[in-house]
Amino acid sequence: MRILLVEDNKADARLTAEILNDTGLEHEMVWVNEGRKALDLIGSDCNFDLFILDHKLPKASGLDILKHLRNVEKFRNTPVIMMTGSLSPDDRFRTEGDDSLHYLVKPMTLEEIDRTVLAIKAIVLGKLA
Numbered sequence: 287m288r289i290l291l292v293e294d295n296k297a298d299a300r301l302t303a304e305i306l307n308d309t310g311l312e313h314e315m316v317w318v319n320e321g322r323k324a325l326d327l328i329g330s331d332c333n334f335d336l337f338i339l340d341h342k343l344p345k346a347s348g349l350d351i352l353k354h355l356r357n358v359e360k361f362r363n364t365p366v367i368m369m370t371g372s373l374s375p376d377d378r379f380r381t382e383g384d385d386s387l388h389y390l391v392k393p394m395t396l397e398e399i400d401r402t403v404l405a406i407k408a409i410v411l412g413k414l415a
Contacts (some may be wrong), residue, residue, distance in 0.1 A: 287313040287410065288333060292324040292351060293340045293369070298392060302338060302369065305399060309407045321346025325354055334364065336410060341370035352387065365409055 289306065293299040299317050306313060316334075318324050322345035328334075337355065339348035348368055355361045365386045388409055390402055 287311060287335045289313050289315045289336045289338060290324065290327060290332075290334045291315055291317045291338045292319075292321065292343060292348065293317065293338070294319045294343050295340070298340070298369070301399075305403050305406065308399075308403045309410070311407065311410055320344045321348070321351055324351050328354060328358060328361065334361070337361075337364060337366045339366060339368050341368055365412075367406065367409060 291299060291302055293302060296319075299319070303315060303317070306315060316327070316332075318327065321343040324339075324343075325346055328351070337351070339351055341348040343351075348370075352366055352368070355364065355366065363386050365388065367388045367390055369390055369392050371392045388405070390405055391398070
């Protein structure tokens with residue numbers, strides 16, 4: 287499984303990498319720290335099985351990347367996890383109807399990290415089923 291992580295905060299990127307490792311799923315993670323770099327990768331010949339996007343990014347937001355993904359045939363139904371510190375219903379409203387989009391709040395406690403590990407595992411296993 288190949289995962290593109292788009293996260294501008296280095297500590298959050300490291301934590302996400304640890305969470306992915308804790309899932310026990312075989313994967314390769316590619317990390318970029320700004321939206322424009324993600325858009326460039328998406329436009330190349332690269333293939334990804336899962337996208338994990340920070341909501342607020344420099345040079346293109348997570349929502350900008352999501353809109354672009356949904357216009358690229360090979361990624362139209364690829365699962366996307368939007369990692370955000372925001373609990374705003376407005377953010378979710380703008381993406382309603384996208385069944386392969388999942389929102390996860392950036393973990394703060396060990397309990398939240400455990401729930402995030404389980405959620406990511408369920409998302410990935412659901413895609414592979």
